[in-house]
Structures are given as C-alpha cells and as structure tokens.
Amino acid sequence: MNIIAKSSAFAPATVANIACGFDVLGLAVNTPGDVVEATLYDEIGPVTISDITGDGGVLPREAHLNTASVAVMALCKSVDFRQAISLLIHKQMPLGSGMGSSAASAVAAIAAVNALLPVPLPKGSLVTFVMEAERIACGSAHADNVAPSLLGGIVLIRSYHPLDVIKLPVPSELAVCIVHPELEVRTETSRAILRKQIALGTAIEQWGNLAGFVSGLYTNDYDLVSRSLVDVVAEPVRSPLIPNFMGIKQAAMRAGALGCSISGSGPAVFALAQGLESAHRAAAAMVQAFADINVVAQSFVGLVNDEGANVLSVERF
Numbered sequence: 001m002n003i004i005a006k007s008s009a010f011a012p013a014t015v016a017n018i019a020c021g022f023d024v025l026g027l028a029v030n031t032p033g034d035v036v037e038a039t040l041y042d043e044i045g046p047v048t049i050s051d052i053t054g055d056g057g058v059l060p061r062e063a064h065l066n067t068a069s070v071a072v073m074a075l076c077k078s079v080d081f082r083q084a085i086s087l088l089i090h091k092q093m094p095l096g097s098g099m100g101s102s103a104a105s106a107v108a109a110i111a112a113v114n115a116l117l118p119v120p121l122p123k124g125s126l127v128t129f130v131m132e133a134e135r136i137a138c139g140s141a142h143a144d145n146v147a148p149s150l151l152g153g154i155v156l157i158r159s160y161h162p163l164d165v166i167k168l169p170v171p172s173e174l175a176v177c178i179v180h181p182e183l184e185v186r187t188e189t190s191r192a193i194l195r196k197q198i199a200l201g202t203a204i205e206q207w208g209n210l211a212g213f214v215s216g217l218y219t220n221d222y223d224l225v226s227r228s229l230v231d232v233v234a235e236p237v238r239s240p241l242i243p244n245f246m247g248i249k250q251a252a253m254r255a256g257a258l259g260c261s262i263s264g265s266g267p268a269v270f271a272l273a274q275g276l277e278s279a280h281r282a283a284a285a286m287v288q289a290f291a292d293i294n295v296v297a298q299s300f301v302g303l304v305n306d307e308g309a310n311v312l313s314v315e316r317f
C-alpha cells in the first residue's frame with residue numbers, strides 16, 4: 001500500500017453543561033486540545049489506529065473501540081469512502097477529566113479525514129458522526145462536547161431529535177478557567193448516578209436559568225450570565241465525587257468569578273469570568289483550594305475558542 005495523502009487537525013477541549021444546560025450547552029476553550037494525524041492509502045482497506053501518544057497506554061487501539069476511529073468510520077460509511085486510513089492520535093489533555101477528552105480526539109480525527117475526502121463535508125454535518133463515538137466512550141450520544149469542539153464558541157443543542165445545533169454569541173470579555181484535579185471520574189459512572197426524573201420545581205429553576213444564560217449572552221449582560229450559572233440538576237448529585245467541591249466553588253466566587261460548576265461530568269471544575277485577569281484569579285484560588293486538601297490540580301485559562309476544530313496541514317503525494 002502506498003501513502004497518497006496526509007493531514008492533521010487540532011480539536012479543543014470543551015466545558016459541557018455550563019452549569020444550567022445539562023446535555024444542551026457546551027463551550028470550546030483554546031487550550032488544551034488533541035491533535036490527530038491521518039494517513040490515506042491508495043487501496044481499499046480499514047480504518048486503523050497506528051499509535052496513540054500521551055495516553056499512558058490506556059486508550060483502546062482497536063478501531064471499533066476508539067472514539068477517533070469510530071467517528072471516522074461513521075463518516076466514511078456515510079459517504080461510501082473505502083480507502084484505507086490510519087490515525088495517529090496525540091492526546092494532549094487528561095483522560096476522564098470532564099474536559100471532553102474523548103470528543104476532542106474524535107473531532108480532531110474526523111476533521112483530519114474530512115479534509116482528505118474528494119468533497120469534504122461542512123463542519124456542522126460532522127456532529128452526528130462524532131456523537132456515535134461518544135456512545136462508544138460513555139454509552140450516551142450527547143453532543144455538548146462534540147458540537148463546541150467541532151464548531152467552536154458556545155453551542156446550544158436545541159433538539160436531539162432532529163439534531164438542531166445553534167452557535168450562540170459570546171460576549172467579548174467572557175473568559176473561562178478549567179481546574180482539573182488529579183483524579184479520574186468516568187463519564188459513564190457520573191451519568192449513572194443521576195436521577196432519571198426531576199421534580200417540576202427543579203425543572204422550572206433549571207430552564208429559567210438556561211433561558212437567562214442564553215439571554216445574557218445575546219445582551220452582553222455579565223450580571224445576568226452570573227445569576228444564571230446555577231445547576232440544580234446534575235451538580236447536587238455529582239459534587240460529592242469532587243473533594244471539597246463547595247470550598248472550590250466558594251474560592252472561585254470570592255475571587256470574582258461570574259459562576260463556577262462542574263465541567264461536563266467532572267472531576268474538572270470550571271468558572272466563567274469577565275476578563276482574563278479575573279479568570280486567572282479564580283483559577284489560582286481554585287487550585288489553592290484543592291492544594292489545601294492535598295489534591296494537585298492543573299489550571300487552563302483563556303477566552304472562548306471561536307474556531308473549534310482546525311485542520312493544521314494537508315499534503316498530497
């Protein structure tokens with residue numbers, strides 16, 4: 001088999017849920033993110049994983065079990081593209097972190113392979129293929145990591161059936177910090193503990209905050225965004241999985257954050273802030289609050305990433 005083309009793509013980490021939007025809101029950050037290199041051969045053949053770096057040997061190398069190859073296989077099947085492809089995955093973020101790690105690899109892989117197709121599909125139409133990869137990773141095809149990682153910005157999943165993904169406006173000073181304690185929580189576990197039914201009063205509170213958050217984004221109203229960053233659905237159930245969660249949250253709020261909650265399914269915690277300086281202060285306070293209970297934590301601070309997945313290179317031979 002001869003190599004006929006190569007490409008590489010980056011896909012960012014994401015904060016799913018953003019407190020008030022369980023499974024329907026997510027945002028992309030500038031760093032960290034994963035990079036995938038795709039190699040295309042001149043013969044019909046399978047999608048394979050040639051290697052994975054940065055995962056400590058933990059992630060599956062079998063194509064049908066890895067999110068990156070599952071997403072690529074779903075894309076190739078839909079456009080009837082049968083040439084052999086191999087993927088080299090560079091994991092550049094912690095696994096099981098709540099930062100959309102499985103989505104980022106899958107998004108980077110599909111973006112790299114899409115760039116090699118005779119007629120690449122628009123980014124928006126790739127979301128459904130990567131959702132299949134999320135199903136492999138955690139048993140649920142949620143789109144609140146996948147869609148922002150692909151499209152960038154802050155994304156609302158208005159509907160799953162049919163899929164309706166809306167990119168929301170981002171106030172220019174809105175900054176994000178993610179603090180990741182050195183713990184691993186599997187999304188599957190963190191979803192399994194959620195209540196399957198919620199009280200009407202709880203739902204009213206949650207959808208009021210969700211609407212308030214979206215409204216605050218459209219009107220650049222940081223105070224409304226702040227008041228709306230409340231999660232009465234997932235956070236109360238999941239926060240016991242994160243040591244000293246209330247202490248971490250109080251530290252972020254005292255440092256001036258607009259709001260603070262669990263990033264995706266955790267254990268990472270995120271805060272939104274007005275301005276990068278404020279986000280840095282919140283991150284430092286959260287890292288210190290983890291250190292106070294002898295947990296090492298790493299922080300990532302930046303503005304919202306508007307671009308999402310990014311093709312880094314395409315070479316044809």
Ligand code: HSE
Pocket residue numbers: 016017022023024098099100142144145187190191234263264265
């Ligand atoms: N919305 C999903 C959850 C995101 O909270 O389970 C998982 O990263």
